[in-house]
Amino acid sequence: MGGHSDETLTLTLNIWRQSGPDTAGEFETHSREASPAMSFLEMLDVVNENLQREGREPFAFDHDCREGICGMCSLVINGKPHGPESETTTCQLHMRSFNDGDVIWIEPFRAKAFPVLRDLIIDRSPLDRIIQAGGYVSVNTGAPQDANALPIPKQNADLAMDAAACIGCGACVAACPNAAAMLFTAAKVSQLALLPQGAPERESRALGMVEQMEAEGFGHCTNHYECMAACPKGISTDNIARMNREYLRASILSR
Amino acid sequence: MNAPPTLDSKVPSGILSDAWTNHKFALPLINPANRRKFKIAVVGTGLAGASAAATLAEMGYEVQSFCIQDSPRRAHSIAAQGGINAAKNYKGDGDSVHRLFYDTVKGGDYRAREHNVHRLAEVSVNIIDQCVAQGVPFAREYGGLLDNRSFGGAQVSRTFYARGQTGQQLLLGAYSALMRQVSAGRVEVRTRCEMVDVVTLDGIARGIITRDLETGAFERHSADAVLLCTGGYSNAFYLSTNAKTCNVTAAWRAHKRGAFFANPCYTQIHPTCIPVSGEYQSKLTLMSESLRNDGRVWVPKTKGDQRPPALIPENERDYYLERRYPSFGNLVPRDVASRNAKAVCDEGRGVGSTGLSVYLDFADAISRDGRATIESRYGNLFQMYERITGEDPYAQPMRIFPAVHYTMGGLWVDYNLESTLPGLFVLGEANFSDHGSNRLGASALMQGLADGYYVVPATVTAHLAGRKLERIDTSHEAFAEAESASRARFDKLLNINGSRTVDQMHRALGQLNWDHCGMARTKEGLEQALKQVVQLREEFWNDVRVLGDGRSLNQALEHAGRVADFMEFSELMMKDALTREESCGGHFREEYQTAEGEAKRDDADFCHVAAWEYRGRDQQHQRHTEALSFENVQLTTRSYK
Ligand SMILES: Cc1cc2nc3c(=O)[nH]c(=O)nc-3n(C[C@H](O)[C@H](O)[C@H](O)COP(=O)(O)OP(=O)(O)OC[C@H]3O[C@@H](n4cnc5c(N)ncnc54)[C@H](O)[C@@H]3O)c2cc1C
Ligand code: SF4
Ligand code: FES
Numbered sequence: 001m002g003g004h005s006d007e008t009l010t011l012t013l014n015i016w017r018q019s020g021p022d023t024a025g026e027f028e029t030h031s032r033e034a035s036p037a038m039s040f041l042e043m044l045d046v047v048n049e050n051l052q053r054e055g056r057e058p059f060a061f062d063h064d065c066r067e068g069i070c071g072m073c074s075l076v077i078n079g080k081p082h083g084p085e086s087e088t089t090t091c092q093l094h095m096r097s098f099n100d101g102d103v104i105w106i107e108p109f110r111a112k113a114f115p116v117l118r119d120l121i122i123d124r125s126p127l128d129r130i131i132q133a134g135g136y137v138s139v140n141t142g143a144p145q146d147a148n149a150l151p152i153p154k155q156n157a158d159l160a161m162d163a164a165a166c167i168g169c170g171a172c173v174a175a176c177p178n179a180a181a182m183l184f185t186a187a188k189v190s191q192l193a194l195l196p197q198g199a200p201e202r203e204s205r206a207l208g209m210v211e212q213m214e215a216e217g218f219g220h221c222t223n224h225y226e227c228m229a230a231c232p233k234g235i236s237t238d239n240i241a242r243m244n245r246e247y248l249r250a251s252i253l254s255r
Numbered sequence: 256m257n258a259p260p261t262l263d264s265k266v267p268s269g270i271l272s273d274a275w276t277n278h279k280f281a282l283p284l285i286n287p288a289n290r291r292k293f294k295i296a297v298v299g300t301g302l303a304g305a306s307a308a309a310t311l312a313e314m315g316y317e318v319q320s321f322c323i324q325d326s327p328r329r330a331h332s333i334a335a336q337g338g339i340n341a342a343k344n345y346k347g348d349g350d351s352v353h354r355l356f357y358d359t360v361k362g363g364d365y366r367a368r369e370h371n372v373h374r375l376a377e378v379s380v381n382i383i384d385q386c387v388a389q390g391v392p393f394a395r396e397y398g399g400l401l402d403n404r405s406f407g408g409a410q411v412s413r414t415f416y417a418r419g420q421t422g423q424q425l426l427l428g429a430y431s432a433l434m435r436q437v438s439a440g441r442v443e444v445r446t447r448c449e450m451v452d453v454v455t456l457d458g459i460a461r462g463i464i465t466r467d468l469e470t471g472a473f474e475r476h477s478a479d480a481v482l483l484c485t486g487g488y489s490n491a492f493y494l495s496t497n498a499k500t501c502n503v504t505a506a507w508r509a510h511k512r513g514a515f516f517a518n519p520c521y522t523q524i525h526p527t528c529i530p531v532s533g534e535y536q537s538k539l540t541l542m543s544e545s546l547r548n549d550g551r552v553w554v555p556k557t558k559g560d561q562r563p564p565a566l567i568p569e570n571e572r573d574y575y576l577e578r579r580y581p582s583f584g585n586l587v588p589r590d591v592a593s594r595n596a597k598a599v600c601d602e603g604r605g606v607g608s609t610g611l612s613v614y615l616d617f618a619d620a621i622s623r624d625g626r627a628t629i630e631s632r633y634g635n636l637f638q639m640y641e642r643i644t645g646e647d648p649y650a651q652p653m654r655i656f657p658a659v660h661y662t663m664g665g666l667w668v669d670y671n672l673e674s675t676l677p678g679l680f681v682l683g684e685a686n687f688s689d690h691g692s693n694r695l696g697a698s699a700l701m702q703g704l705a706d707g708y709y710v711v712p713a714t715v716t717a718h719l720a721g722r723k724l725e726r727i728d729t730s731h732e733a734f735a736e737a738e739s740a741s742r743a744r745f746d747k748l749l750n751i752n753g754s755r756t757v758d759q760m761h762r763a764l765g766q767l768n769w770d771h772c773g774m775a776r777t778k779e780g781l782e783q784a785l786k787q788v789v790q791l792r793e794e795f796w797n798d799v800r801v802l803g804d805g806r807s808l809n810q811a812l813e814h815a816g817r818v819a820d821f822m823e824f825s826e827l828m829m830k831d832a833l834t835r836e837e838s839c840g841g842h843f844r845e846e847y848q849t850a851e852g853e854a855k856r857d858d859a860d861f862c863h864v865a866a867w868e869y870r871g872r873d874q875q876h877q878r879h880t881e882a883l884s885f886e887n888v889q890l891t892t893r894s895y896k
Contacts, residue, residue, distance in 0.1 A: 020807060035533060037645070042535045045758070052756045052811065057802045060810050062325065064498040066538050067639075069423055070329040088642070096645055117469055118808040125446065128326050132438040136431035137390045141310040141708045143381060144388040148345060151399030161392040161417060164424060168328055197390040 008033045009100045013047065015059055016107040021115050021123075027105070036096035040083065041066060041073065043095055044106075061120040068092040068232065071167035074109045074174070075120055081109060081171035081230045089169065089232040109174035113181070113217045124170050126216035127184060133212035134205035135188040137197045156194050163191040165233045175230035178219030183227040185213050186243035187235050193246050203250035210247050262515075262866055262881040265669040266370045271887050272352075275374040278670070279713050283720035290315035293719050296463055296478035298450045298505055300327030300433070302426055302700055303683025304484030306707030309432035312441035314712060319476060320433065320444045321465060323500050327444055328430040331486055331498040332703060335422025336543045338406055338414035339700040341379040346403055350411040352376045358409060359698060360888045362588065363663075363691020364840035364856065366518070366864070369887055370670060371688050378709045379701050383415055385708060389428040393417050407544060407696020408586045408895075414697045419543060419635050425700055429707070448474075449813065450505045451741040453481060453512045453679060456733045459722065460512070460678035464737045466745070468813060471806045473738050475729035480678050480715055483509060484707065487662035487684035489522065491821045491828065492773070493765020495659040496528060496541040502817040503824045506666050506685050514674035515866035515879065517667035517687035519824070520832035523694055523841045524774050525660035526592035529643050530612040539658040540643060542636050544696060547585045547592070549620035549629065550653065552576050554613050558603040564614055564652050575599055579851075583895040590693050590841050590854070591895060593657035597774045598852070600656075607654045616652035657774060661699060663690045663841060664831070667866040667881075671714035672706060675866070678718055682706035687864070692840025745805050748815045753798030757815045760795050764821060767791065772829050777845045781833040788829060792822040827867055827876060834878060837861045858890055 010033050018025025032050070034043045041063050048058035064072040068089040075090045077083035083093045098104065106120065114122040164187070172183035189206055192198030198205070221240060228237045267278040285293070293316050297308040300322040308320040322330060342355040355376040360367055383401070387393065393415050394402040406414035417424035436442040447468040454462040454475070462477040488503035489495035510516045527547065529540045553574045555567050575595055577584045585592075596613050605611050621629050626649060630637070637648045644654070665687040672680050672688070683703040690698065727733075771777075771784035795818070803809045838847040838854035839861070847855045856862075863880040870877055 035535070037532045038535050039537070039643075042537050045537055046535055049756055049758060052800060052802060055802065058811060060808055064324060064329060064500050065331070065334045066499060067334060067540050069420065070324070070331075070333050070498060071326075072324060072329050092639075092642055094642065094645070121808065124325055128328075128434065128437075128444075128446075131431060132434045136435040137388065138435060139385075139388045139432075140313040141306070141385055141432070141712070144384045147343070147384045147387040147393075148400050150387065152395060153399050154395045154397050157392055157395040157399075160390075161394075161424075164392050164417075164427065165420065167423075168326065191392065192390055195390050195392070197388060 007100065008035060009095060009098060009102070011098065012103040014103070014105045015047070016120055017059065018116050018119055021117055025116065034095045036094070038095045039066070039091065040077070040093040040095065041091050059120060060118045063091055066091040069167060071169040074122065074169060074171070076107045076109060076174060078105050081174040082232050087232055087234050109170055111170070111173045111179035111218070113179065114170060114173065126218070127168050127170060127181070129216060130181065130185055130209055130212045131188060134201065134208035135192070137192065138201060150196060152195060160191045160194040163187045163194070163235065163239050166235050167233055169232065171230045171232060172227035173218065175226040176219065177224055177226065178222060180221045180227070181213050181216070181218040182221040182240050182243070183231060183235055183237065185209050186239040189243040189246055190239040193242060202246065203253055206243065206246040206250040207254065210243070262667070262675070262879055263669060264368060264881055265671055266368065267670065271369065271373050274370055275377055282713060283716050285716050285720050287315050291317055293317065293479045294319065294477065295480045295482060295715070296321070296476055297482045297484060298463065299330065299484030299486065299683070299685070300430070300444070301330035301332035301484060301486055301683060302422070302429060302703030303685070303707045304330070304482070305426065305429035305433045306704050307482055307484060307682055307711050308442055309429060309436050310708050310712045311715070312436035318436070318442040319478070320442055321448050321450055322446055323449050323468065325446050327433060327446065328427060330426060331501050332426045332700070333423045334498060335700055336419045336541070337545060338404065338416035338421045338697040339382070339425060340406070340413050340697040341383045341415060341701065342376055342413060343380055343383060345401060346412045348411045350413050352380070354411065355379060355413065357888055359689065359695060360691070360885070361893065362693055362695040364693050364854070364893060365691065365858070365862065365885060365890050366521070366839055366883065367689055367691030368883060369885060374710070375689050375702055375705050378705045381709060382701060382704045386425060386428050389432060391417065391424050391428040393424070404545070408583065408588055409695070422700060425704065429704070450485070451508060451816065452737045453509045453676070454733050454737045455512050455676065456727060456731065458513065458677065459724070460676050461727050462729065462734065464734070464741050466741065469808050471804070471809065473742055475734040475738055477727050477729050477734070479724050480680060480718055482680045482682060482711060483666065483685050484682045485685045487665070488821070488824060489659045489662055491764070491825050492659040492768045493762050494531065494536060494539050494769070496525060496539050499538060502820065504817050504820045507820040507824050509666060509674065509676060509679055511869050513676035514679055514681070515667040515868050516664070516827060517864050517866045518664040518692070518831065519828040519867070520772070520835055520842050521663035521692045521840060522659055523589060523661040523663060524593040524657045526589055526596060526657050527615065527655045528658035529640065530607060530654050530656040531609065532644070540639070541658065541660060542640060542655070544589070546615060546633060546636060549632065550585065550615040550617050551619060552585050552613055552615055554599045554604040554606060564606070564616070573599070573604070580895045587895045588693065589696070590843070593774055594843055596657055612654035612656045614652035615655045617648065618652070621649065659773070661694055663687065663692060663694055667864065671717050672711055673714070673718060677722065680711055680715060682711055692842055744819070745812065745816060748799065748801050748812060748819065749805055751797065751799050751801070753800050755798050756800055757811055757818055760791070760799055761814070761818045761821070764788070764791060764818070764825060768825055768828070772832050775843050775845050776832050778833065781829050785826060785829050785833070788822070788826050795819065795822055830876065831865055831867065835861060835865065856892070862890070
C-alpha cells in the first residue's frame with residue numbers, strides 16, 4: 001500500500017500501444033499527474049482525455065461495470081494481472097495504492113489463446129467456447145419441480161457459490177507461466193459437480209470442457225498457483241484438484 | 256407509413272388472476288417443425304435477452320443474439336447485488352401472488368398496468384424453480400432449503416439471493432442456457448456488435464443494422480421478429496450506477512422507426528451510493544440498500560457544521576428519516592429516502608468536502624450487535640466502501656448520496672410486450688411495462704427473467720403466426736437505406752473534428768439532466784433545460800472531436816454514437832417531465848407536493864401512461880396517452896409515516 005495523502009501523484013506511465021492484431025506493439029511513455037482518490041481506470045480516462053485534446057488517439061482498454069463484477073477489465077499492471085492489490089480487479093484499484101514518482105507499466109493480458117485486438121484489448125472468446133463445451137445443466141425453460149423439492153446441504157451450496165463467483169476475466173490465464181485456463185474451467189466444473197443438478201452430465205462435462213480448453217491452445221497446469229494469487233475473486237485451486245478428480249473419473253468411466 | 260398506430264394495450268378481459276392463463280390459451284401456436292422457419296433477432300444478453308434467446312432456441316426458433324461486450328455474460332445485469340423477488344411464501348409470513356402484485360402496484364405509485372404486474376407476480380414463482388434447476392447457487396439455510404430476506408422495505412421475506420451477487424448468478428444461469436444452445440447450433444451469438452438501427456418494411460420490423468465494434472463493419476440482419484433487450488438509459492445522466500456502455504441507442508433508433516417511448520421521465524434515484532469524489536469521477540457505485548436495515552441516516556442539525564461526525568453530540572444530530580417517518584424510519588422507499596437526502600443538502604446541512612452527502616451510521620448497530628455480527632452481514636459492502644473512499648466505516652459513519660440507478664420509462668409495449676412498431680418486442684429494463692413510476696427493490700431481475708423465460712416465448716406467436724410475413728432478403732432497399740443512414744451518421748461524427756471530447760460533452764449533458772431533470776424538477780428549470788439541451792446538441796454536432804477511423808476498434812466513436820442519441824433522448828425526457836404536471840414515484844415536480852413535502856399525484860388528470868410518437872426530424876413529438884384503470888387495487892396516497 002502506498003501513500004494515503006491527498007497530494008497529487010506524479011507518475012511515469014509506460015502504456016502498451018498496438019494498432020491491430022497483426023501489427024507489432026510497443027510501450028509509449030507518458031508523464032501524468034493523478035489524485036490518490038481516483039480509480040486506476042479514471043487515471044487512464046484522464047490520460048485519454050489529454051491525448052485527445054492534443055490530437056492523439058486514446059488508448060483502447062476494456063471496462064464496463066467498473067465495480068469488479070463484469071470481468072470486462074483486464075490489464076497487467078507492473079507485471080501483475082489486475083495490479084498489486086489482492087482480490088481486486090483493475091477497475092477497483094485506486095491510485096492511493098501508488099506512490100508519488102512511481103513508474104507504472106501497463107500492458108494487456110498476454111496468452112497465446114488471447115490475441116491482442118488493439119492496445120490493451122484482447123480477445124477472450126475461447127472462454128465462452130469452454131463453457132459451450134459443457135458448462136451448463138441441460139434443462140429447458142418450462143415448469144421444473146418446486147425449487148425447495150431439492151434441498152442442498154448448505155455447505156455444498158456455499159462451496160458451489162465460492163466457485164461460481166468467477167467473473168471470467170482471464171487473469172488466471174495471464175498469470176500462469178503456461179497460460180493455462182485451469183482455474184477458470186475448474187471453477188465451473190466444480191460448481192456443477194458440487195450440486196445435484198450437475199450430476200447427470202458429470203462425465204461429459206468434465207471431458208468436454210477439458211478437451212475444449214486444450215483445443216483452444218491454453219497450456220497445461222504444472223502447479224505454480226500463480227492463478228490463485230492473481231484471481232480477483234479468490235477462486236481456490238482446490239477447484240483444480242476437484243476438476244482433475246472429475247476428469248479422471250470420467251476418463252475411466254468412458255473407457 | 257400506414258395509419259398511426261393506436262395504443263391498444265391488448266389487456267385480456269375477465270378475472271385478473273385468470274387473465275394470463277386465458278390469454279396464453281387464446282394465443283396461436285406454431286408447431287415445433289415450423290418454428291425453425293422463423294428467425295428471431297435478440298438484441299442484448301442481460302437477464303431479459305439471454306433468457307429469451309435461450310428459451311426461443313430451445314423451442315426450435317432460429318435465433319441470433321447480439322451484445323456490446325466481448326461476452327454475453329458481461330451484460331449489465333451481472334452487477335445486480337441484492338436479490339430477486341418471488342411470491343413463494345417459503346417463510347410462511349403471509350406472502351402471496353396477490354400481495355406481490357399489490358405491493359408492486361402501490362410501490363409504483365399507481366402508474367403501472369394492473370394486468371402486467373399481476374402476470375409478473377404469477378410467473379415469479381416459476382423463475383426461482385427454473386434458476387435452481389439450472390444450478391444457480393442461491394443462499395440456503397442449514398436445513399438445505401432456500402433462504403429469503405426482506406428487501407427494500409417489503410413487509411415480507413420474499414427476496415432470494417446469492418450472497419451479494421444475485422444478478423451475476425442469475426445471469427450466469429441464463430448465459431449457460433444460451434451457451435448450451437450455441438453448442439447445439441441453434442443460436443449464433445455476435446459479441447462486440449452494436450445495433451445501430453431497426454429495419455422496417457411495410458411498417459413491420461424486419462431486421463436490424465449492426466456495427467461490428469472490432470472491425471467497424473456495418474452488417475444487415477433480417478429477422479421475422481426483433482427483440483430489444485437492451486437495458487435502461489440511466490447513463491443519460493453521465494454519472495449513474497450503470498455500467499459504462501449502458502445506452503439508449505437501440506431503443507432510440509427503434510423509436511425513430513415507429514416505436515413509441517413511454518414515460519421517459521420516470522427515473523429512479525437510489526439513495527445509498529458512494530458520493531462523487533472529484534471531477535474525474537466516471538461512474539457511481541451503489542451499495543446495497545440492505546445497509547439501511549442497520550445504518551441510521553443523519554446530518555448535523557446546524558448548517559455548515561464542519562466538525563468530524565464523532566464530535567457532533569447526539570442532540571445536535573438530525574436523524575431526519577426517523578424523525579419524519581416514524582413507522583418506516585430509515586426503510587422508507589427509495590424515492591422518499593433520496594429526496595430527503597437532497598433536501599437536507601440543499602439546506603446546507605450536507606456533509607463531506609462537497610457538502611453533497613449524508614451519514615449512514617452503524618455505531619449503534621455495532622454497539623448493540625457487536626462488530627462481528629455487522630461484519631458478517633455487511634462485510635463485503637464495508638470493504639467495497641473502504642476500497643473506494645479510503646475511509647473505514649467501522650470507525651466513522653459512511654457517507655452516502657443518491658445516484659441515478661434505474662429507468663422505469665422505456666419503449667411502450669402492449670400486454671404481449673410488442674411495441675407500436677409491429678414485430679418489435681421489448682423486454683426487461685428497456686420497456687416501460689411493470690414498475691409504474693417507481694420500481695421496488697429486487698423486482699427488475701424478476702421482470703427481466705419473466706419477460707425472457709415466460710412472456711415473450713408465449714406471446715411472440717401472435718406476431719409470427721398472426722401476420723403474413725413475406726420472405727425478406729438483406730439486399731432489399733429497406734436494408735440499404737438503413738445501412739447507409741447509419742454509415743453516414745458515423746462518418747459525420749468522424750468528420751466534425753471539433754475541440755471537445757465525447758466525454759466532455761457527455762458530462763455536460765449529464766449535469767444538465769441531473770440539475771433540472773433529476774431528483775426534483777420544476778417547470779421553470781425544465782423549460783430552461785429544454786433550451787440548453789437543444790443548444791448542447793448543436794454544439795455536439797459542431798464541436799465534438801472523434802479521432803481515428805471507422806474501420807477498426809474505436810471506442811471514442813462508439814461512445815460518440817451513444818452520446819448523440821442521449822442528446823436527442825434527453826430532450827424528450829425533459830418534455831415528458833414538463834408535461835406530467837404532478838408528482839409520482841421517481842418523478843417529483845416541486846410545484847406538486849403536499850404541505851409536508853410529499854409527492855402529490857393528480858389521478859384526475861394524470862392516471863395514464865404518456866407514450867411519445869416520433870414524427871420526423873423537424874416535427875414535434877406527439878404525446879399519446881393510455882388510461883390506467885385500477886380495478887383490483889384501490890388508488891390511495893402512499894404513506895410511510
Ligand atoms: C448496481 C446495480 C444493482 C442492481 N441491483 C438489483 C437488484 O438487486 N435487484 C433487482 O431486481 N434489480 C437490480 N438492479 C437493476 C437490474 O440489474 C437491471 O434493471 C436489469 O439487470 C436489466 O436487465 P436487462 O436484461 O433489461 O438489461 P441489461 O442487463 O442492461 O442488458 C443489456 C444488454 O443489451 C446489450 N445492448 C445494449 N445496447 C445495445 C445495442 N445498441 N446493440 C447491441 N446490444 C446492446 C448489452 O450489451 C447487454 O447485453 C440493479 C442495477 C444496478 C445498476
Ligand atoms: S478464476 Fe479468477 S482469474 Fe480466472 S477467470 Fe475466474 S475470476 Fe478471473
Ligand atoms: S470493469 Fe467490470 S470487472 Fe472491472
